Amino acid sequence: MHIDALFGESGKNVIDWDLIESQFRHLMRVAVSVREGVISSATLLKRLRSGSHKNATYTAFREVGRVIRTAQLLRYLTDAPLRRRVTAATNKVESFNRFSQWVGFGNQGVIADNDPVEQEKVMKFNALLTNAVIFHNALDIPEIVRQLLEEGWEIDPEDLAQISLYLTEHIKRFGEYSTHELGIQPEAYDPKLDVDFTQLREQEPAASGFGTAA
Numbered sequence: 001m002h003i004d005a006l007f008g009e010s011g012k013n014v015i016d017w018d019l020i021e022s023q024f025r026h027l028m029r030v031a032v033s034v035r036e037g038v039i040s041s042a043t044l045l046k047r048l049r050s051g052s053h054k055n056a057t058y059t060a061f062r063e064v065g066r067v068i069r070t071a072q073l074l075r076y077l078t079d080a081p082l083r084r085r086v087t088a089a090t091n092k093v094e095s096f097n098r099f100s101q102w103v104g105f106g107n108q109g110v111i112a113d114n115d116p117v118e119q120e121k122v123m124k125f126n127a128l129l130t131n132a133v134i135f136h137n138a139l140d141i142p143e144i145v146r147q148l149l150e151e152g153w154e155i156d157p158e159d160l161a162q163i164s165l166y167l168t169e170h171i172k173r174f175g176e177y178s179t180h181e182l183g184i185q186p187e188a189y190d191p192k193l194d195v196d197f198t199q200l201r202e203q204e205p206a207a208s209g210f211g212t213a214a
Contacts, residue, residue: 015070016063023060030057099166100130105173137165142193149194157197 020027033039048058076082101109104126111122141163145155 013066015066016059019056019060020063020067023057026057027060027064030061095164095166096130099134099168100126102168103130103133103173133171134165136171137167139189140170141165142190145193145195155195157195160195 030039030044034041034044048055048061076086104122111119113119113122145160149155
């Protein structure tokens with residue numbers, strides 16, 4: 001496979017190993033300071049970025065970052081199982097983000113307030129509501145599975161593992177404004193399903209599924 005294009009032109013973007021070696025003690029001192037809580041990572045970045053082009057320690061850290069990125073890229077290109085795990089994890093994140101955007105449909109998802117505090121509130125409230133709906137789905141799915149089992153349906157664990165928690169068809173985003181159910185006490189959550197998951201063959205994580213939510 002031709003991967004030269006991923007690394008730029010020959011002679012350019014070459015890692016400066018000599019700089020890393022000359023700044024190694026400084027790099028370790030900074031790393032220990034962050035680990036021990038002597039200085040926060042945010043404060044460190046501010047200090048390093050001031051006059052960054054003339055700051056040898058900042059430049060050395062940048063070179064170390066390039067080393068790590070290059071090593072990870074090579075590992076990603078040569079490790080097929082890793083690529084599958086990364087793809088599965090990426091799909092999960094993207095599915096959650098799409099679901100979160102679907103939940104936060106008000107004002108077409110645009111945060112109109114310029115106040116950072118209010119913006120943070122909107123984002124946190126949206127995340128809270130999104131997780132509440134996901135939990136609602138997680139409660140509904142086992143209940144439906146129990147009903148199907150009582151009706152004589154045979155539930156395949158592999159099929160059940162592919163059910164997404166990001167279902168939207170049954171969710172009414174505008175809600176139902178009724179008060180007759182306010183006094184009804186919900187039943188206790190029962191996590192047990194009469195499905196033999198031990199027969200489920202070992203496999204890579206699904207992109208998003210009920211069986212992988214635990």
